[in-house]
Amino acid sequence: MAVSGNLRSMPFADLMQWIAMSQKGGTLVIKGRRFTKKILFRQGLVEAVTSNNPREHLGYYLVGWGYLSEEELTRMLSLQQTQKVALGELLVQSGRMTRDEVDRIIRIKTEVTVYDLMLWEEGEFFLLDEDAPRREFQGLGLAVDHFLFEGARQADETRRIRELIADPSHIPSVVQAVDEASLSPQQLALLWELNGEQSIEAIALRCRVPVFEVLSFVYHGMRAGVFALKPPTDKITRIPGTTGASWKELIREAENSFTLGDLYEAYRQLCTVRDRFATVPDAVAQANALERKLEVEIAKTSLGSEVIVELALSLQEIGYLNCAPEEGFVLSRINGLYTLPQILPQLPGPKLKNQLIIHNLMQRGILKIQESRALGKRETTGPFRRH
Structure with missing residues (x-):
């Protein structure tokens, strides 16, 4: 049975505890x-986390924290593609x-990605219930409690911080003397960067700490009257780790989705x-190779056989879902009467795409498969009649 729902009715913390x-x-x-965002679990433990937010990519930290240049990251991603190594x-x-x-960067990246979910008040979720990912890797093995207690604390403080600081692009400065003896070494390092020229995000990157740490430090300093805040500059700031990644990063994200079962x-x-x-032969070749892997995976499912698909939710429940137009069109053709081989030719676009849409809707608990019954016992008129 598919596990799916919305964070409106099941908050993220409750969902994590249940898993x-x-x-x-x-x-x-x-x-x-x-x-x-995607969280990989093994026996209730968090093994890995991915996100399509560029500020939650490993490259953001590698470049933003000064370990790699943009060009070096691009070369490393190319090398990763050939060697198939994390x-x-x-x-x-x-x-x-x-x-x-x-290990420190991966742990911080993972924590930041999960802590942010504690602030999400809505969002569709579904669990891809598979025994193992399609690629072996060394997981984190972190208990859910590791995230929930600190995540709840940070979520509460973040809501208070947002009353004074709208986002990390604002620029803090020191306006009164600060008792440096009362500060920790990390807080001292942050204080020395508050020069009225750098944004909160830039300070976090320079000091190699999560943005929340700087936000919290600046917030409490503003409450004490020793810090002030200026609005962001008009200058466009490029997100670290995104320059030059181009198609290689997109292929990497696609392979991660494949690995974690989101086909x-x-x-x-x-x-x-x-x-x-389209004009880059290597990009097209790798995209085509991944498509062939998807064809193999979908062939392992029941979506190519004589099965009948029906709605698993009421029409009213489906009306509340955030479905793409192509998903809505597929749903409009599902009535629990016809087999997939009869339905697929009536859908626009490539067969694989429509199979994957139906597979995804099943993963989300929107569709389900019933055992096929002999068509001879059914109505044989209409657009899907048997010839």
């Missing part, structure tokens, strides 16, 4: 208004970073690569 107590495995996909592992093997440095998202991402980089 932990049930010792569930699989990939939890949460689709918000702007971003989609980027962090590649950095350790090449001597660019120590194991402790990589339709992988297909959408590879189509983006083919559309944007």
Whole structure:
């Protein structure tokens, strides 16, 4: 049975606790208004986290914290594609970073991604219930409680911070003397960067700490009257880790989606690569290779056999879902009477795409499959009549 719903009715903390107590495995996909995040579980433990928010990518920290340049990140991503090794592992093997440095960045990246979900008041979620991802890697093995207690604290403080500081692009400065003896070494380092020229995000990157740490420090300083805030500059600031990544980063995201079982998202991402980089032979070749892997995976399911698909939710419940136009069209053709081989030819677009849409709708608990019954016992008139 598909596990799915919306954070409006099941808050993220409750959802995480349920997965932990049930010792569930699989990939939890949460689709918000702007971003989609995925959390891989094994026996209720958090093993890995991915996000399509560029500020939650590993490259953001590697470049923003000064470990790699944009060009070096691009070369490392290319090397990763050929060697099929995790980027962090590649950095350790090449001597660019120590194991402790990589582990710290991955842990902070993971925590930041999950803590942000504590602030989400709505978002569709579904659990891709699979025993193991399609690629082996060394997981984190973190207990859910590791995230919930600190995440709840940060969420509460973030809501208070937002009353004074709208976002990290604002520029803090010191307006009164600060008792430096009362500050920790990290707070002292942050204080020395408050020069009235750098944004909160820039200070966090320079000091190699999560943005929340700087936001909290500045907020309490403003409450004490020793810090002030200026509005952001008009200058466009590029997000670290995004320059030059181009199609290689998109392919990497598509492969991550494939690995974690979100096949339709992988297909959408590879189509983006083919559309944007149609004149780049390597990009098209890798997108085509991933498409062939998707065809193999979908062939392993029941979507190519004589099965009948029907709605698993009421029409009223479906009306509350955030469905793409192509998903809505597919749903409009599902009536529980016809088999998939009869339905697929009536849908526009490639067969694989429509199979993946139906597969995704099943993963989300919107559709379900019933055992096929002999068509001879059914109505044989209409657009899907048997010839």
